[in-house]
Amino acid sequence: MTILLAILAAVGGGLLYTIIGIIPGTDETATMVPITIILVLAGAPAVVLFAWEVGIITAMQIAHTIPTAMTALPGSTMAVPMVLNCSLAKRLGVPHMAMRKMASGSVVGTCFSLPLAIIVALILSPLGSVIAAHSGLIFTICALFIAYISSAKWGAVLAVIPFAIFIQALQRIAIEGHGSTVFTSIFMGITIGPMIYELFGALIPSRRKQFSKDEENETWLAPESKQSLPLIPNPFKQLTKKQIAFSGLWSAISCVGFTMSPVGMTVLSGEATSGRCKELYERISTALSVEDSTSNATYIAGLIIPLLGLGGVAIGGVAAGPAAPLFATAPRFEIGNNLAQLMTLPNYIIFGFIGLIGGAIIAYPIAMHKARAWTELMLRAISHEALIGAFCGLIVMLAFYEAGILGVFLAVTIGLVGGFLHTVFGVHTGVQFMTYYASAWIVTQLITIAGIIK
Amino acid sequence: MKKEEHVGKYMEVWGDTVDPKELGISALLCIVTTMAFFLIGRSVLSGIPTLDPGLAKGYSLLVGILGCFIGAAICAKMFKPKRKIMIQFEEENIEDILKAAGMTMEEEIEALRTVSPEIIKEMEDLEIYSLLALIPEDSPNYKPEYKEKLAQKGGNKA
Numbered sequence: 387m388t389i390l391l392a393i394l395a396a397v398g399g400g401l402l403y404t405i406i407g408i409i410p411g412t413d414e415t416a417t418m419v420p421i422t423i424i425l426v427l428a429g430a431p432a433v434v435l436f437a438w439e440v441g442i443i444t445a446m447q448i449a450h451t452i453p454t455a456m457t458a459l460p461g462s463t464m465a466v467p468m469v470l471n472c473s474l475a476k477r478l479g480v481p482h483m484a485m486r487k488m489a490s491g492s493v494v495g496t497c498f499s500l501p502l503a504i505i506v507a508l509i510l511s512p513l514g515s516v517i518a519a520h521s522g523l524i525f526t527i528c529a530l531f532i533a534y535i536s537s538a539k540w541g542a543v544l545a546v547i548p549f550a551i552f553i554q555a556l557q558r559i560a561i562e563g564h565g566s567t568v569f570t571s572i573f574m575g576i577t578i579g580p581m582i583y584e585l586f587g588a589l590i591p592s593r594r595k596q597f598s599k600d601e602e603n604e605t606w607l608a609p610e611s612k613q614s615l616p617l618i619p620n621p622f623k624q625l626t627k628k629q630i631a632f633s634g635l636w637s638a639i640s641c642v643g644f645t646m647s648p649v650g651m652t653v654l655s656g657e658a659t660s661g662r663c664k665e666l667y668e669r670i671s672t673a674l675s676v677e678d679s680t681s682n683a684t685y686i687a688g689l690i691i692p693l694l695g696l697g698g699v700a701i702g703g704v705a706a707g708p709a710a711p712l713f714a715t716a717p718r719f720e721i722g723n724n725l726a727q728l729m730t731l732p733n734y735i736i737f738g739f740i741g742l743i744g745g746a747i748i749a750y751p752i753a754m755h756k757a758r759a760w761t762e763l764m765l766r767a768i769s770h771e772a773l774i775g776a777f778c779g780l781i782v783m784l785a786f787y788e789a790g791i792l793g794v795f796l797a798v799t800i801g802l803v804g805g806f807l808h809t810v811f812g813v814h815t816g817v818q819f820m821t822y823y824a825s826a827w828i829v830t831q832l833i834t835i836a837g838i839i840k
Numbered sequence: 841m842k843k844e845e846h847v848g849k850y851m852e853v854w855g856d857t858v859d860p861k862e863l864g865i866s867a868l869l870c871i872v873t874t875m876a877f878f879l880i881g882r883s884v885l886s887g888i889p890t891l892d893p894g895l896a897k898g899y900s901l902l903v904g905i906l907g908c909f910i911g912a913a914i915c916a917k918m919f920k921p922k923r924k925i926m927i928q929f930e931e932e933n934i935e936d937i938l939k940a941a942g943m944t945m946e947e948e949i950e951a952l953r954t955v956s957p958e959i960i961k962e963m964e965d966l967e968i969y970s971l972l973a974l975i976p977e978d979s980p981n982y983k984p985e986y987k988e989k990l991a992q993k994g995g996n997k998a
Contacts, residue, residue: 424905428898477937480966584853588860598848602922603857626958664951666941667971668959717894765923770856772915775866779874779908786875787901 392434392737395425396441396744403442404749407449408764409773413463415815416577418442418708420780423570426715427787432728433737439689439709440500440741447492447682448749455485456761457607464681467653471670471677478667482757486615487671488678489753490624491633493746495679496686497621498637500738503687504731506641507695514697521699521721522827528645528701529820535650538812545813550825551832552803556796557825564789569716571785571793575800576818578781581774582798583805607762618751629672632659633679640683644691645702647816648684655680686738694734698726706819716788850922857922866919870911877907934970945974953979 406417422442425435450461451468458473460466468488475484517524526546533542557567587593622630636655643651656677663669688704692713699721700706700713712725719725729737752760785793807813821828850857881903885896938948952975960981963972969990975982 421905424898424901428902429895474937474941477940478968478970480968483962483966581853584851588851588853595848597851597853599850599852599857600848601857602850602924604924604926607925607927626956626962628956628958664947665955665959666938666943666948666951667963667968668951668955669941671959671962762925765925766921768916769862769866769919769921770853770858771863771866771919772870772912774853774858774863775868775870775915776908776912777870778867779870779911780905782871783874783878783901783904783908787878787897 388431388433389736389740391431392437392740393744395430395434395438396741397747399438399442400445400745400748403445403745404449404752405764407446407461407749408452408760409461409768412450412461412773413577414446415463415707415710415819416777418446419573419577419711420784422709422711423715423784426711426718429718432725433733435712436693436725436729436733437737437741437744439712440686440738441745443685443689443708444492444496444682444742444745445749447496447678447685448489448746448753451485451488451492451678452753452757453761453764455481455488456757457765464648464652464685467649467656467681468674468677471656471674474666475670475674478670483671484674485753485757486619486624487629487675489750490619490621491629491675491677491679492682493621493750494625494630494633494675495637495682496742496746498634498679499641499683499686500690500735500742502638502641502683503644503690504694504734504738506644506687507691507693508731510691510695511697514695514699517699517701518697518722522824522830524699524701525820525824526827529817529824531645532647532703532820533813533817535647536812536814536817538814538817541811542813542817545807545811546817546821546824547828547832549804549807549813549818549821550828553800553822553825554829556800560789560792560796563792566716568789568793568796569714570788571797572800572822573710573819574781574784575797576804576815576822578777578797579801579803579805579815579818580808581777581805582801583809586802586805607758607765615754617755619754621750625675626672629675632662632672632676636676636680637683640680641687641691644684644687644704646684647703648681648688651684652677652681690734690738693724693726693729694731696726698722698724700823703816703819706823707816710819859919859922862919866915869915870908873911873914874904874908877910878904934974949974949976952976952981955981957981 406412422439425438446462450465453459453461454465454468454472458469458476460469472484475481529546530543533546536542553572556572560568584597588597640651656673659676660669660673663672685704688702689709692699692701692705698713700710705713714720714724781797782794785797804815804818808815851860878900882897882900885891885900886893935945938945969986972986973990975986
């Protein structure tokens, strides 16, 4: 029964996130978190949630290659590093090659990273209880580290402390008005920050000009391919031996470096691989396959290692981002009582593969065969207004569900401040998510220090 | 009086163009449909005595999602996307592409000389004759037919 439910979740999630992935520009965290929170709160079993998460990650990572290859617009945040090579492939007249390499690389990356992540997690697991006991300090170190490697450098490091105070101040307001601290409202607020900032800017006359334009966006769509392929082509046969070897290598590196930013890791893999290929076609095709397999591997590793290896402490960009609801969703999950405590080792293997296959079963054939038709359909049928509207509806509902109308106020407040930090100063939302986890510890320490120094 | 600055018809939000007024209507409409479904779902489901109250709240979120999809579908029907879709057929000059990739013609020719047969095979399948025709004659990868095929396709637009 549970297995059936898990298959259903993986395939259903796979279909939904195939569609979301094809819509250009959709952010992984922003689109994955709300629906995952809903499934957690609706009481879905832990293993089903795990299969769901692996499924939607796999589907989205395959589907986001479709618009990236066909229009050179990034299908999601993770596809941004692939845009240059995709535009080159398009100019060479072989966008279909770019897409097949990326989609196959994606599946290959997941196949490698699932077992590798479990192995790395088992090696790290003796550390799990130590890490759980000092999670506040570790979150703080991670927040500072992610801040330092962001484009804002020391500015972001300095911003961590005031932002932590800000979050805790909002939590006090939440306790006052709602009776307990909030999670979803703050987390969703950070997620929608960049959008709130843009909308807010549009209301300010002196800023409006900067955000406005007269022209519609021009999108160049590539023509249909003439090549024929079997319905579900073997992804390993779509890549050369060298490409498979590099994909495997970078999947392993991603597992070890699971705390790094997934986008950063993907950029790194692309640069390193490009350097090893001198010929243009080889460079484009190899970089694209390795980049997509790396981006998938960082996601799978970032989900599995903190759960299985670190006792469910949400360390890293994935655990504190798209997969966050599996680590903490009040009132059902919290650090120390989440998927990590509810799943056994065989669960990870069985439901991981259910997720992988369920997620790929729809997205992969579509990417291989119907890329152009689906891209055109999405571009013509789904307006950006409808997409943002649906998103606003989801967020208001989730914030309201958690803390009534106060939750909505809190989400908008943190969104405006966070969006400003993200857009203007480059203190990106990843830094803000980690600061959220670190904020309770940071503020406790600050109050202690304030008590000593008078 | 200060002259009003020119303000465009559209706005760039979240990486694509939108009409601000239509966006406002969409956001409002979707919030209303989502919340209406959620609140109705919550009052109906919490009225079922056999259902656990926690689960009833969770399920009402699923009802809310339904409302959200309905709202989005109405918006998609009402407001057309602000995108101009153009279809590209032309293949570009190979030298420009190489330049965009940060490479020179000489580097590419040298690299083509030694590239693996596996890659050559893929390029043949994809009919990238604009690159294949650059392979120098003293290379094991060289085949005279590449230049003929390229000529048939209209030649390198140099």
